Amino acid sequence: PSLTGNIDGILKTVTTGMGQGADAYVRGGTNGGNNYGNSQNLVVKHSSNSSFTRHAYLKFDLSDIGEALHAGLTLDVLSNNGGGNDPTPKVFTVEVFGLNDGESGENWAEGTIDYNNAPGHLGSNNGMDPSTTTFLGSFVVEDNPGGRVIFANEDLIDFLNADTNDLVTLMLRRNGGNGGYNLVFASDEHGSAQAPRLDIVERIVPEPATATLALLGLGALARRRRRSLA
Helix, strand or coil, X not given: CCCCCCCCEEEEEEECCCCCCEEEEEECHHHCCXXXXXXXXXXXXXXXXXXXXXXXXXXXXCCCCCCEEEEXXXXXXXXXXXXXXXXXXXXXXXXXXEECCCCCCCCCCXXXXXXXXXXXXXXXXXCECCCCEEEEEEEEECCCCCEEEEECCHHHHHXXXXXXXCEEEEEEEEECCCCCXXXXXXXXXXXXXXXXXXXXXXXXXXXXXXXXXXXXXHHXXXXXXXXXXX
C-alpha cells in the first residue's frame, strides 16, 4: 500500500528518533529482564519457547501532527531468512498492535524497557493484552533479502487520530512459530538504514485570518458584480 496525495493535506514524517520517540525490542523467557534499547536491530520472533520470542516497540511523538488523512508505517528490513546456516529468504506475517491511549507505561523509556515491564504485555508468551492494546492489522514481509515494507490502513489512521497526549506506541508481533528464523528491522540506532517512521498526510486547516480575508475578498467581488449589473 502507498499514501495517496490530497489537495487538502500536507505530508509530514515522524521517526522514532524525533522528540520523545523511541524504539526497542524485548525478549521473553530467561531474557525477560534484559534491555535491548541500544541495539541497531528490532528483532521480531515468535516461538513456543518464550526465550526465543521477541517483540518490537515503536514510540512516536505526534506533537507536530494534526488530523491524519492518510498514514503509513515504514520499516527497513535488515534480514528475513532461516537463520543459522540457512540463508534462504522466508515469508513472514507481522501483526501490528497499538497501545491504547492513556494506558500506564505509555511513556516507556528506551533504556529501561524489557519483556517483563513492557506496557500492553500479558506477561507471558501470549504477547499483547487485548484489554490495553488494539489490533490494527498485519503486513507481509516477502521472501526477498531485505528491502522496505509499508503498513497502512484505515485502522492505523483512526488510532492516530484518537490519540490525546501526542504519544503513540505501536508493537510488532510475528505471526507463527519457527522461532529460530530471522526477521530483523532497523532501529533508530542503525548507522545507515532508515529508522522506523510514520508518513502522515495531515489535513490543512486554514488560519482564521486567511479564511476571513478570503470571505472579505468574496464579498468585495460580489459588490463589484452587483454594481456592474446596476
